Every structure is written in C-alpha cells, then in structure tokens.
Amino acid sequence: MSGDQEQHELEPDLLAEREELIDVERELEAQGPSAGAVRAAEALTGVAPEPGVAKPDPILSADGVVREFGGLTAVDVDHLEVQRGTITALIGPNGAGKSTFFNLVSGFDTPTRGSWSFNGTDISRMAAHKIARLGMVRTFQLTKALMRLxxxxxxxxxxxxxxxxxxxxxxxxxxxxxxxxxxxxxxxxxxxxxxxxxxxxxxxxxMSGGQRKLLEMARALMVEPDLVMLDEPMAGVNPALTQSLLGHIQTLRDEGVTIILVEHDMDVIMSISDWVVCFAEGRVIAEGRPDDIRRDKAVIDAYLGARRSLTQEDDK
Amino acid sequence: MDLLSILSNSLRGAFGPEAAIYALAAVGLNLHFGYTGLLNFGQVGFMLVGAYGTAVPVVAWGLPLWVGILIGIACAIALALLLGVPTLRLRGDYLAIATIAAAEVLRYIYRSEWAEPLTGGVFGITQFANDFYDFNPFSGPFVVGPFNFSANALWVMTVGWGGTLLACGLVALLIHSPWGRVLRSVREDEQAARSLGKNIFSYKMQSLILGGVLGALAGSLMAINTQALTPDVFMPILTFYLWTIMILGGASRIMGPVLGAIVFWFLLTFLDSLLRQAIGTGVIPSGWLESSDVGAIRFAFVGLGLMLLMMFRPAGLLGKQKELRLDVR
Known part of the structure; x- marks a missing residue:
C-alpha cells in the first residue's frame, strides 16, 4: 500500500476528530459546570478530605484489600468508598498500585485478603465476567480492540x-x-x-489508536453499566481526541453512570474529577476534591513534586 | 507415462474416503484454532478415542455399531473435559502441550499389553463395521471413465462427505450467531471478552468438546473405512496433516478444511503416481530414486508447497489475505 493511499484513508478520521473537538469546545464554553458536576458536588459537600472517609451513597466500597506479590505489598487499602454518580480519579506515581487495585476489584486478579462490595452486593473473589454482568465494567490500559471482528x-x-x-x-x-x-x-x-x-x-x-479508545468505551457502555472503570483512557491519545474523550466521560457522569479512572495527566484530572484518590506505595494517602488534593502536603511529597507546589504558591 | 491415469488417481485421492475423513477432523480443528484460537496439537487423540470407542464395544461386547459410535462421541467429550478443565484457565500454550502429550499417552495405553483384551494391543481389531456395510445402498462398483470406486468405498465417501458438509453447515450456523461472536472474541482477546461479562472458560470448553466430537466422528469413520484398527495409525504426524489441511484451505473459513483436504490429498496422490510412473518408465533413472522412496519424498513436496503457500497466500487458499495484515497485538 502506498503512502498516498494511507493518507486518504486517514483524512476523514482526522476531519471527524477536528469537527468533534470544535463541537466539544463550543459545548463546554456554553455550559459552565454540567448538571452532573453540580449534582456530584452537592452529594460530596461535607465529606471530609481524608483517606478512607465514608461517602453518603457509595456504589463501590472496599475493605482491607491487600495484594502481595511474594514479599512486596502492591496494594494495601484499609477502606475506600466511591460515591455514586461521580467521576472519581485514582492518581499516584507509577507502581503505586492503582492498576492492581483496578484488577482486584474488577475480578481480574485475586487479592491476598480483603473484601469489597458493589451496589451493596459482596463481590469479593467473584469471577470477572460475573462482576461485569452486575454492571461494573472496566477498560484496559492497552486497548483491547477485537481486531478481526x-x-x-x-x-x-x-x-x-x-x-x-x-x-x-x-x-x-x-x-x-x-x-x-x-x-x-x-x-x-x-x-x-x-x-x-x-x-x-x-x-x-x-482503526487508529484513538478510535480504539472510543470503541472500547462504546463497547463498555453496551453492557449498560452503573460503574465504568477506565484504566488510563487518555494514554497515547492526541490532544484533540483527549478533549472529546473527556466530553464523553462527563456526559456519562451526567447520565448517572459512575466513573472511576486511572490517569496521569494532572490537568485532565483536575478539570473533570469530582473526587480524587491518591495512591502511593499501595496505600491511599489522600482523597478529596481536586482543590484539596492540590494543596495536600502528602500528595505533593509523593506525587506532584516540588515544582508543582511552588507554582501553586505563586498563584496565591 | 500415462497422464490420464495419474490424473484419475489424483482425483480418486482428492475425493476418496480418506480425504473426507481428514476434512471432517480438520473442521473440528478449525473450530478449535480458527474460531476459538485454541492450540490443539492432539486432534489425533480425539480420532483415536472415537475410533476405538466405535470398534471396541462391537468386538468385545457384541453391541450394535451405532451404540459404538455414540460411545466414541462420549469418549471424546470425556477427553475434552479431561484436557480442558485443568488447562483452559491457563495460557494457550498449556493446552497445546497437554493435547500433544495426551494423544501420545493414549496411543501407548491403547497399544499396551494391559489393554490388549479390549483393544487387541499392537495387533489391533478387525471386522466390526459390518452393520455399516449392511446399510450400503450401492450394489455394484462405480465406474465412470477412469474413475473406479468399490461399492463400499462409495458408501463411506457418501457418509463421509455428507457428514463433513453437515458439520460445515452446523459450524456456519454457529459462527454467525451471537455464540460464534463470543467464540471469535475469545480468539481475539480473552480479557476483553471477560470484561464484557462472557464466561470464556465455558466457551473454550464448548468449543473443545464440539471440535473434539467432530474429530471422534472422523476417527469412527476411519475405523469403519478400513474395518481394521491399530493404535499406530494414530501417530502425532496425523494431527499435523490436519493442521496443514486447515492452513492450506484457510483457517477460520467455513469451507477451508474441506478445500484443504481435497488439495492435500490431490497433491499427495498426484506426486505419488507421478513419481512412481516416472521411475517405472525410466524418466527418473533408478540410481536417483527408488520407488520405495516415493512415500517419503511426496511429503517433502507437500511441505515445499505449504512453504510456497505461506509466502504467497499466507491466509490459505480461501482466507482473506486482508485479515492477516491487521496489526494483531
């Protein structure tokens, strides 16, 4: 296949993506905070920004979840609740145990000990496909498009x-x-x-990498989930598509779906999350609204780093 | 050299009972590998339990042949469960190792002295399929021009090709259903299928059983065709002929194994007769090649053919070449 042909194939996609970006930006400008964001903020008012805090209406609740690999403790979460109808972000340095925690609660890995429940049902150690059928669907860090379908x-x-x-x-x-x-x-x-x-x-x-991310999200929604867990949905996606993915995630939340995402891009997290949970060395070291997290001493030390905290100080 | 007789021999090979039997077993293998992505390197094991399941009850216990065939199917289901339960939860290569080993272990068990009262050991058993030939509607041999099939061969061919086409029809119906969609998704990415609420273990098991039963039916037919059964017919190489047939025709194509079997047997008999005639008439000097070498050398040519195919049509004769170019990560 020659290069020319390939370009012709790509063009409609690029145009579609650009069109989408413009639409999303226009919508965001027009709206201000969406209905879902307001609802989520209201639900979370009065929840103290401290690790393991109880939420008014948790959709997912984990207790004492520990995963050890030989001598290494990859995850050690005392207690974590995720409020229904919010976008909750899991952040933390590489190797902090975010993805392992994802794998554990979605049934793709078995914990050393611990229990967790979804919508009030105990789903500890339940097979992954049964958890998905209950309405808790996950995506993967490396997109898994079913190529020959x-x-x-x-x-x-x-x-x-x-x-x-x-x-x-x-x-x-x-x-x-x-x-x-x-x-x-x-x-x-x-x-x-x-x-x-x-x-x-x-x-x-x-499909292109970005389209596969969209496909994965569409596929997850086909399950009609109450909770969608997105493992680094923006990884390797161009900025235009990142905006459109963000738009889709927010729309989902506005429709009442709860979203948990693992993400590294701090700007993305701070702009769309209703609640942020910070992991370090397998533990939850902080949680709170994005503003709380930005100021949290432990988070700055563990993850955001000194430079970031300085710019915050300058802003004030 | 008599080209007409070479060609008629080749066509006899291409559509004869053996080709039908191999095609049926390859349809099962295609369900395993082509649609589910299961690496079954022991399809011959399913054929073996099918063949002995059919023959032993007739010879040892005097049961009717159809009961034997059902027992053959039951043996295949048991073998699939035995192989599948421990390995299908693990990565794909474990099934490959387990199947290739199980097929060999079974062959040794069936030929052992311990099993001799039932299986006849290395000497095998004979004359168990008379029930089958009693139903033969063909009274005389079939002779049209250079073609010449005995009435019995014709009957086996009719049942064999009929069964193969029925199996293809069933596979086609299954694959184009939501069940088949899950099966193909398991082939592409097990984890993705799991994350969408599919019980992949159960689907892999269903596929292993169904394809294994098709293998067992092919084994039954193989036993019936020769009316004689020895364990050493079921060497591991047979599994690899089936793989060759499937890849030749095109894996994950409904008719791939059928076309593959026809082409495979055509080439095999064509080379066989061509070389034998060439040696017989002195076209190939007798110092170069003896007619006793022909059996081996024809497989070398089939191997060469397969290599050329992989170079120029890697997805097989019926395969969609476009599918192979997809970046499968």
Missing part, C-alpha cells in the same frame, strides 16, 4: 443476556433474531454517539 460486532458483543449466546439456541436463528435486531439498533446508536459509524463494518484492527 467488525466495529459493530465489537460493540454488539457487549450486550448482556443474549439468548443466542447459548450453544443450543445459537443454530436456531429465529429464537434470537429479534433480540439481535434490537441490540444492533442500540449498538448503532452508540457508534453514532462516539462517531464511529463510518467504521461500522470495518475490522476493528484497521
């Missing part, structure tokens, strides 16, 4: 309770074709929402 198939896979997924019913199309049609409609709506409709029948393997 089409974009539409990728999204449709997310639908839960598909009767055609049973071996006995699968050959009998009439038993599941109605459900398949309605799932397809729902998938098309999601593809439209994430501006992937032009890729609908292409293999997901032909």
């Amino acid at each position: 089409t974009t539409l198939e990728n999204v449709m896979l997310g639908a839960t309770g598909q009767s055609g997924e049973s071996l006995w019913r699968a050959p009998l199309r009439f038993l599941w074709s109605d459900q398949e049609r309605s799932n397809q409609k729902r998938a098309d709506v999601l593809l439209e929402r994430f501006r992937l409709s032009h890729m609908r029948d292409e293999f997901a393997g032909t």
